Amino acid sequence: MSLPGVGVFGTGSTARVLVPLLKAEGFEVHALWGRSEEEACCLAKELSIPFHTSRSDDVLLHQDVDLVCIYIPPSMTRQIAVKALGIGKNVVCEKAATAVDSFKMVTAARYYPQLLSIMGNTLRFLPAFVAMRQLLVEGYVGDIQVCDVRVYGPSLLDQSYGWTCEELMGGGGLHTVGSAIIDLLSYLTGARAHRVHGLLRTFVQQNGLIRGIRRVTSDDFCFFQMLMGGTRSSSGGVCCTVTLNFNMPGSFVHEVMVVGSTGRLVARGTELYGQRNGSKGEELLLSDSGWVGPEVKEMPLPHLRGLSSMVKALRQSFQAHEERRSWARGPVAMAPTFEDGLYVQTVVEAVKRSSCSGEWECVEIMSQEPDPNHNLCEALQRNKN
């Protein structure tokens, strides 16, 4: 029984938390990639990782690396993830920047079904949401009617100008936090959004550090609705409403409520509460036993605990087999697949479209890659006439 060696991409706050969590579960982290030698060197020293580099192949081809964890800016994710699978490595990664990128990742994952490929989306693993889903399946709330989510917190922008400021680079509340919520709601309800409506705003376009000709384009306020499931039921299925506000320094609110015909469940932070119709008050269904891992300012507790639970599940998955590259599906069965990642990205883009058009937008999952020569063909067609 031996765990796979790990290579980590990224030097941001998630990578910084992930490495100690991996080590605590018995994984050996052999290699670290950073965008610059300097960043990589600095974090590798801090976390005692024997090898660091700024060249991705050096990690992907590293002989001791069997599992690659990719926590880098969204615009770079697809390239590394697809290459890692091609080289035969198991992959845990963060979301990509576009649906086209997500689709390419799905194609690669389908091509290598024997390799582990999951989205490092962490909320599904949070014990409160695992318990919530179980109770929903058991009928605690009856027929699900409404999901109501709100996440409030301080600015998501980095200290300096970078991808977090740029909507097209995958920055903003919707892409960063909303995508985790979109995934979570489909996990909880067992349904997918078919129509969405949204409104995005950038209230703070400049600050003390981002000024002059530079301007933030990513959203700091986002508000969207999703109509889930089929249109079978007369009332139109489940309505989800999500409010994200990152203009609230000094606060962190993370509340997920599911209301049904016979009761409701609410996860506040990492704790789960419930109330059945007819009962006098809320009951505490799952308390937070206290977090003993590292405290991270940039990372809210639900994400931190979820990440920790995911690493535990990874350990169980790989422990199930003798061979260090082999893994068992059971412990990671609830993890979001790359297909789930494509769904989430498709919803994100539909919400953005809706914010521009002002209309309800359909969620249509890409089934084949858009032809890169599409525009060229059109131009040729026009010339013929």
Add this chain to the structure above:
Amino acid sequence: MSLPGVGVFGTGSTARVLVPLLKAEGFEVHALWGRSEEEACCLAKELSIPFHTSRSDDVLLHQDVDLVCIYIPPSMTRQIAVKALGIGKNVVCEKAATAVDSFKMVTAARYYPQLLSIMGNTLRFLPAFVAMRQLLVEGYVGDIQVCDVRVYGPSLLDQSYGWTCEELMGGGGLHTVGSAIIDLLSYLTGARAHRVHGLLRTFVQQNGLIRGIRRVTSDDFCFFQMLMGGTRSSSGGVCCTVTLNFNMPGSFVHEVMVVGSTGRLVARGTELYGQRNGSKGEELLLSDSGWVGPEVKEMPLPHLRGLSSMVKALRQSFQAHEERRSWARGPVAMAPTFEDGLYVQTVVEAVKRSSCSGEWECVEIMSQEPDPNHNLCEALQRNKN
């Protein structure tokens, strides 16, 4: 110094609370109107009101009645309110059922400017909202960005089938509770909605008491957004989001949050909290000193306390003058006028249109009454061709 005699229309829960509040402030309630003799008689006995009737003129023409309080189903409000003003009585009344009705009430109020005519919308008078508005004016939150309101509670339906079940009769969460919120947000922000988007649902269409061929058409879940003020600011002004859910028996949540560039204010129930950016935690700005009036199951505490404060303001307004029909504008200056009532009704109808069309709808306040012969004229036009 003498207070005007009062006539009350209505035998519902609001009227039942209002009469003791009026008496406690020194008003004499001389007459009560109910839809049936029986209802009127029963409540008049209970509340020791000397005269009761089911004929509206008997109250309106009653010589001791100088102030008429109208708390009856929305579809009947316009007729009584307009007639009362015509007879020269001061009027406090609940919302009407349609914008056309509201417009007729505005016309009457304009015609008799010396008479008091206010909407009995009670949230503006709640001390927490008075304090909130004052702090907003003083710049506690900086530039207002987002208002986020949620009201959760048990079903609004009456025990038996009636107007509360009928969308067209003014039933439903949007009309009953949403209208108070729409008014409140314009009071707090000093701006009006120019575009709205909404979604209404009736999750519970039948219950133990409403069954067979009868079906509830009024909403029990409503969710709407309002874009306030002009389109001058680059970020598009204030965004308001309102979630109303009346499928939550055993709970009552009433939360109004205003987020701005430098801080935020939140009214939870009847208490006010605030946090400025940079401070560590929320501060309690106005606590609830405890309610000593009657407890009413059907009426949430913010509405009850607001109603109580409004009655106090009425007393001050009438006390300012010797003559019992005269009143001073000062104490009731913050009360919503009939013009505010028309604005609120216009927003309610725009939200309903949006829920049908799926699109953002403009809020256009009626400036002249629609021609009742409009359809006839069109028919004549068609016949000519």
